[in-house]
Amino acid sequence: MIAERPSASRASTPALALLVERGIDHRTHAFQHDPTESAFGNEAARQLNADPHQVFKTLIWQADAGFCVAIAPIAESVGPKRLAAALEARRTQLADVSTAERLSGSVVGAISPLGLRQPLRTVLDASALNYEAIMVSAGRRGLEISIAPSDLIELTSAIVAPITSSQRQP
Numbered sequence: 001m002i003a004e005r006p007s008a009s010r011a012s013t014p015a016l017a018l019l020v021e022r023g024i025d026h027r028t029h030a031f032q033h034d035p036t037e038s039a040f041g042n043e044a045a046r047q048l049n050a051d052p053h054q055v056f057k058t059l060i061w062q063a064d065a066g067f068c069v070a071i072a073p074i075a076e077s078v079g080p081k082r083l084a085a086a087l088e089a090r091r092t093q094l095a096d097v098s099t100a101e102r103l104s105g106s107v108v109g110a111i112s113p114l115g116l117r118q119p120l121r122t123v124l125d126a127s128a129l130n131y132e133a134i135m136v137s138a139g140r141r142g143l144e145i146s147i148a149p150s151d152l153i154e155l156t157s158a159i160v161a162p163i164t165s166s167q168r169q170p
Contacts, residue, residue, distance in 0.1 A: 013139030014105065014115025018155065019147075026147045029135065033142030040109035041074030044135065044144050055135045055144070056128065058111045060100035060120070063089040067103055069156070071113050071136065072125040076164035086123045086161035105139075112139040113156050122156040124149065125163050 019026045031047035045055045052075035059070045061083060068087060070078045084092045097108050105117030113122060113136055128134050128149040135144045136152065153160060 015112035015139040029144040060095040068121040079165040122158040124158040
């Protein structure tokens with residue numbers, strides 16, 4: 001993987017600053033975001049000519065009394081029961097937009113699992129392990145990061161589990 005390492009002072013988002021600070025290999029991918037587009041992940045995959053199973057969305061969920069991050073392919077839906085099982089929680093539900101933006105420090109469509117305003121428990125869909133690199137938001141609409149799943153797991157202390165509805169649980 002090609003490393004793009006701007007200086008930490010030039011890193012344009014908290015996610016990129018974290019990658020630069022830790023010296024993590026990554027690649028940034030920029031595209032012109034269409035402000036009328038609301039399917040942000042699909043737009044990124046289309047604009048970057050990327051496999052929708054390799055472009056991952058970052059969603060903020062409520063799990064019992066706390067909040068967490070679910071990272072899953074844009075081509076799939078997170079299964080609330082699967083996410084709850086991975087977290088050993090009784091139930092989960094998607095956080096509302098204002099809560100997701102407050103906790104992450106980013107607007108919906110640009111939430112990165114890296115450089116969150118406050119650390120949250122994180123679950124990465126197991127399908128990420130099928131790829132050498134996956135794309136996640138860099139924290140700004142129109143900017144994605146390619147990163148090795150192992151680096152993402154290490155940086156976020158993520159639990160890896162099958163959390164999408166289409167996957168069979170072991």
